[in-house]
Structure formats: C-alpha cells, structure tokens
Amino acid sequence: MEFRDLKKQYQVLKKEMEAAIQAVCASGAFISGPAVQAFEDALADYVDVRHCVSCANGTDALTLAFMAWDIGPGDAVFVPDFTFFASGETVAFACAEPVFVDVCEDTFTMDPQALRQAIKATLQEGRVKPRVVMPVDMFGLPADYPSIRAICEEYGLLMLEDGAQGMGGEINGKHAPSFGDLSTVSFFPAKPLGCYGDGGAIFSNDEGMAALLRSLCVHGKGSHKYDNARIGINSRLDTIQAAILSVKLSVFEKELISIRKIASWYDELLIIPEVSRPIIPKGYESGYAQYTIRTCDEKMRNRLISAFQKKEIPYGIYYPIPMHMQKSFATMPCSKAHCPTTENLCKTVISLPIHPYMKEEEVEMISKTIKEEGSL
Numbered sequence: 360m361e362f363r364d365l366k367k368q369y370q371v372l373k374k375e376m377e378a379a380i381q382a383v384c385a386s387g388a389f390i391s392g393p394a395v396q397a398f399e400d401a402l403a404d405y406v407d408v409r410h411c412v413s414c415a416n417g418t419d420a421l422t423l424a425f426m427a428w429d430i431g432p433g434d435a436v437f438v439p440d441f442t443f444f445a446s447g448e449t450v451a452f453a454c455a456e457p458v459f460v461d462v463c464e465d466t467f468t469m470d471p472q473a474l475r476q477a478i479k480a481t482l483q484e485g486r487v488k489p490r491v492v493m494p495v496d497m498f499g500l501p502a503d504y505p506s507i508r509a510i511c512e513e514y515g516l517l518m519l520e521d522g523a524q525g526m527g528g529e530i531n532g533k534h535a536p537s538f539g540d541l542s543t544v545s546f547f548p549a550k551p552l553g554c555y556g557d558g559g560a561i562f563s564n565d566e567g568m569a570a571l572l573r574s575l576c577v578h579g580k581g582s583h584k585y586d587n588a589r590i591g592i593n594s595r596l597d598t599i600q601a602a603i604l605s606v607k608l609s610v611f612e613k614e615l616i617s618i619r620k621i622a623s624w625y626d627e628l629l630i631i632p633e634v635s636r637p638i639i640p641k642g643y644e645s646g647y648a649q650y651t652i653r654t655c656d657e658k659m660r661n662r663l664i665s666a667f668q669k670k671e672i673p674y675g676i677y678y679p680i681p682m683h684m685q686k687s688f689a690t691m692p693c694s695k696a697h698c699p700t701t702e703n704l705c706k707t708v709i710s711l712p713i714h715p716y717m718k719e720e721e722v723e724m725i726s727k728t729i730k731e732e733g734s735l
C-alpha cells in the first residue's frame with residue numbers, strides 16, 4: 360500500500376507524460392520558454408487569479424513574497440504554530456520575526472481569535488511592527504479567510520496565503536490559493552499538484568507585483584537578464600517540470616473528485632468516539648493533501664502506530680513538533696508562544712494514506728484497524 364501513490368498516477372498518465380517530457384528535450388529549451396508560460400496561464404486560469412509566477416519551490420515562493428513586500432528587521436509576521444517548518448523559517452530567513460499563533464481545535468488552521476490577541480500583544484510590547492499575517496491551508500483545507508481578512512484590514516496588515524498544500528481547497532466555490540494579497544503553492548511531488556522534483560508558484564492579481572516577482576526570481580533582472588535592477592535570487596521552475604505539471608493539471612479536477620470520495624469513505628467508516636475526523640466547515644471544500652485524524656490521547660496514537668507498522672500501513676505524523684518548540688527558534692522571542700492546542704495536536708494527530716487511486720478495500724482495512732485499536 361502507498362501513502363500517496365505517485366507510481367500508479369504515473370502509470371495512468373504515462374503516455375501523455377512521456378510525450379510532454381520528450382517535447383521539452385527535443386526543443387532544447389530547459390529553462391523558461393513556452394511550456395512554462397503555458398502552465399502558468401493554465402494554473403492562473405484554474406485558480407482564477409490574474410497572474411501566476413512560477414519559481415523553484417514553495418519555500419522560495421514565500422521568500423519571494425517577503426522580498427517583494429520588503430519585509431525585514433523589525434517586522435512581525437504572524438504564522439500558525441501548527442505547520443511545516445518553511446512557514447516560519449522563511450520569516451526568520453527574511454530577518455523578520457515570526458509570531459506563532461495557535462490553531463483551531465477542529466480545522467487545524469489559524470485561530471482568528473488567537474491571531475487578534477497576538478497582534479494586540481505585539482503592538483502593546485512595541486518591539487516589532489506587525490506587517491504580515493500568513494495563514495496556512497493545512498492538509499488542503501483553506502484557513503478561515505473571511506475572518507482573517509477582516510482582522511488584516513482592521514490592523515492594516517498584508518495577508519500571505521501559504522497554500523503549499525492548498526490546491527483543491529475552496530471557499531464558496533472560490534479556489535485556493537487565491538485568498539491572500541499574495542498566495543503561494545508548492546509542487547513538491549507529494550503535494551496535491553506535484554511535479555517530478557521541486558517547484559512552486561506565487562499568485563497575484565496585481566500586474567506591477569507580478570512583474571516585480573518575475574524580476575526577483577531571475578537575479579533582479581531589469582529590461583534584460585544582464586541588466587540587474589535590484590538584488591534578487593535564482594528561482595525558476597524547470598521547463599520539464601512545467602510540462603509535467605500541465606499534464607497533471609489537466610486531470611486535477613478528476614482526481615479531486617476521486618480523492619473527495621475516498622475521504623467520504625473514511626468519514627463514514629471512522630465514526631468512533633476515540634477519533635475525530637477532519638471537519639470541513641460549511642461552504643468549504645478540502646483538497647485532502649492529507650487525511651488527518653486526531654486520536655483521544657497520545658497512548659492511542661502510539662497503539663495505532665504499532666498496529667500500522669505491524670500491518671505495513673503507511674502513515675505520517677504531520678507535525679510532531681510545534682513551531683515555537685523547534686530548536687532553531689529556541690533563542691528567539693517566538694519560542695515563548697503559548698499554543699496549547701498545537702501542543703496537543705502534535706501528540707495526537709496521524710495522517711492516513713489517501714490518493715485518487717486508492718481502493719475501497721484499503722480504506723476499509725485501515726478503518727477496521729483504527730476501530731480495533733480504539734476499542735482497546
């Protein structure tokens with residue numbers, strides 16, 4: 360059994376995939392070119408944002424956003440405590456200060472109430488200036504953007520959507536990642552829209568911003584590559600990856616329907632008091648980057664891990680350590696964050712295998728194993 364079956368997906372798409380890769384090889388253009396442009400246009404169209412600027416990975420996408428907004432020393436960026444390291448890392452990398460905010464118990468995304476408190480506390484302390492809020496579309500579910508947007512407007516803050524896991528998410532029919540002033544995505548192979556290596560992109564509705572981002576990801580280029588108007592980085596999506604992504608994007612909606620069906624099987628089979636299933640708020644849809652359940656306590660999670668290992672069921676623990684407890688932040692003020700929900704989630708969550716090619720028997724077998732361990 361596979362956690363996310365990329366081999367099966369390749370078998371299904373093999374013919375188109377090989378033709379797409381060969382066309383790039385035959386063209387001799389391996390960086391930029393029409394295949395990258397075509398993919399950016401198709402993805403901007405799908406997400407329904409005016410501009411998509413591709414780059415080398417989802418981490419660079421966040422860094423490029425901070426560069427474009429000139430975020431740096433003395434600036435505070437509000438990041439959920441429960442997320443992948445890159446969300447907080449890129450803030451510190453920009454020499455700004457991450458402020459970790461607790462998440463909601465049921466959705467695992469940034470808690471608007473906790474955000475408001477963190478902004479107030481930061482303003483009161485007066486050491487760093489609130490500038491950006493970075494909600495994360497955790498496990499494929501968009502954060503509470505309506506509430507968070509209102510708070511950003513109230514305090515005059517920019518919103519950066521870390522949509523690395525967000526493809527396939529929706530709020531009232533509007534696709535993620537399109538909710539931020541800038542929104543980002545990752546094409547890491549196991550993400551909902553993954554390539555065959557590293558890749559990422561940034562979304563914006565502003566033409567000037569898109570042009571600035573395009574400059575920043577090619578050494579701050581000006582009118583041409585050897586006219587350097589500003590300090591940038593080298594962060595581009597390979598042409599082969601763009602061609603691969605175009606093939607994957609063409610089946611994305613179809614795969615999304617399948618993955619939501621698999622999630623609904625888990626939902627039906629896992630109605631037991633010892634486990635909470637993912638909550639999808641009214642009007643929201645998840646892309647199920649992960650199907651993550653929460654056990655009643657750490658002991659039950661340990662029992663589940665042993666049972667999974669015995670039966671060779673793959674699983675993931677996303678994430679085992681709250682951001683504020685990461686060693687890398689130990690000497691920074693952000694290590695003092697108070698995030699009890701995240702601390703508890705890190706001890707009780709476990710992600711189950713999910714992908715569009717999963718069989719009903721597999722979902723049944725996994726659910727049965729969970730039920731057996733729950734009733735012990």
Ligand SMILES: *Cc1c(COP(=O)(O)O)cnc(C)c1O
Pocket residue numbers: 416417418419442443445446495521523524545546547557558559
């Ligand atoms: C994967 C991920 C990233 C980083 O993306 P890469 O393409 O691996 O650099 C950032 N934020 C979150 C929430 C992620 O899940």
